[in-house]
Amino acid sequence: MQINPYLFILPRTPGQIVWNYKDHTQHELDLDYSSRLAQLIHNPELYDNDNIIDTQLLNAGILTTSTINSPAWGWDELSKIYHIGTRNIPCEHIPKNIHEWARQYLEHCNEVLASSAPAHDMADRITGGRIALPSPSAPKDDSLSNALIRRKTCRSFTGSPIRLRDVGSLLYLTLGYLREREDDCDDSIAEGLDVRRSSPSGGGLNACEGYLLIQNVEDLAPGVYAYHPAEHALSLINRSPDTALGNLLGGQHFINNLPLGLFITARFDRLWWKYPHSRAYRMAFVEAGHLSQTFQLAATALGMNTWLTGAFTDDQIDTLLQLENGNEQPLFFVGCGESDGQAMCQEMRDLLRGTPA
Template sequence: MHINPHLFILPRTPRQIVWDYKSHTQFELDLEYSIRLAELIENPNIFDTHNKIDNQFLNTGIMTTSMPATAKWGWDDLSKIFHIGTKNIPCEYMPQNIQEWSKQYLDHCTEVLAQAAPCLGPDHHSSLELIALPEPARLPAGDLTDALIKRKTCRSFTGEALSLGEVSTLLYLSLGYLKERAGGTDECVAEGQGARRSSPSGGGLNASEGFVLARNISGLAPGVYAYHPAEHALSVVNPLPESSLGQLLCGQHFINDLPMGLFISVRFDKLWWKYEHSRAYRMAYIEAGHISQSFQLVATVLGLGTWLTGALMDDQVETLLKLDNSAEQPLFFVGCGQSDGQVMCKELKELLSRQDLPS
């Protein structure tokens, strides 16, 4: 006998939860069952066919008669649990044709809409005074190919100020609710779900939000601001932290001169409202990636260099954005500014040049 290799155990007083993250099944074990499982984990060979608990473990898949084949995984177990645990969305019935799918999807949406919806706009700092942004500029006509080719990750910035107009355009075209698309919403879209961004969003929920870290923006005091896409406005969240930007981003101090950065967060409560399965967690990161790319392409057209990272000092960033213990969490950072276009900072180049010198 063998212990199922896809078990994850969670303490939940007064029970122990055993989750089979591959088959998406979970069980609550009392003390007697928990003790027996611990004994079998230590020595699966003591499995007793006459033991009621042992047989229940076998019937539920906690124990197996043979060790299942598992793929080689080069990372830690946490990433493996996340990947496997969000595969193969459980489905009680798989639609066999478009008519069945349509009815199933409509029934699901009806059920979701019968529940109280989370605040559809940013729920952070909504009572604070809003700072209106200038009308976003219309980008010059050009080939998208040019922007895609020119976009590059830079690690050397001059620190030169951005204009508030540039910031307005960047935010509107990456996170704003596009007024140009307001009249094109399908009549079937539920009330409150009609806002459209330049990037796709899982379920049309627009679960991502943005926080501007303003170091050097003409017409805007340095600080941290929440972006309100419906109003195309900002509200003050915090002053700039005493520590450098690089300190918040795992020591990447070459970007301390960035005049503007954008923390992209996700409202998990919006995703939970419509999608109960953990697969939606993947969509949060995909949506953040879409927004990051849109931001970078707009910045490139504006003649700015861009830089991005997922390496955050999460607890410090959450505190800075006032998201401690919140259903909204920061996932990603992207910034832009005037740059000489260098992929490496000069300090790293100097180190590399020394290695090339003869000993």
């Protein structure tokens, strides 16, 4: 007898939840069952066919008579639980043809729309005055192929200021609700889900938000700003952090003079509303990745270089962005500015070349 290797135990008074994260099944155990499971974890050979608890644990898949192979995994158990636990969306009935799919998906959407959607914009949380951004202008070079070829990650920035009109263009192309697509109507799209960004978004939910950390932008005071895509405007939500940018981003101090950075957050409540399965957690990161790449290509077309990272202490960024509950979480950071084009900072190049500091 063996213990199923895909179990995660959650203490929930008055008992505990045993979650089989591979099969997406959960079982609630009272004290007697929990105590017996603890004994069997300590010594599976104590299994007794005449013990009703033992047989029920076996029938539930918590115990197994066969060896269950676990995949080779180089990271920790938490990442393994996340990966396996978000695999294979449970589906009671897989559509056999396009007609079944259409009916089933429509039923799902109608069930979702029967409940109120989370607020589409952050306006309900951020009520301060708005700073209108300049209308977006065409980049210096709007060739996609050139932007793709020229895009590179740089770690050496001059600190020169960015023009406000370039900030407006950058945000509009990355996060803005494109006015150019307002006439691209489709009567199959539900009201409130019809706005379009330049990057794809799961379910058309636009579940990511953007927060600017401004250090050197012409005609804009340093600070932390929320971007309102429907209005193409900013609102100040916090003063500049009282510490170097590198202290917020994993000690990467080569970025301290970056003139502009963008924190990309995910509104999990929007995803929960339409997609209740944990698979949707993956989609939050996918959407943040789309936006990050769009930001970099737009910045490159505007004549800037870019840098990006996922290294930060979430608690610090929550405070900086005034994220007050778990519905919205920071996922990624990307920044841009004038650069000498070097992939590595001078200090690292000196170390690699053996040059004394």
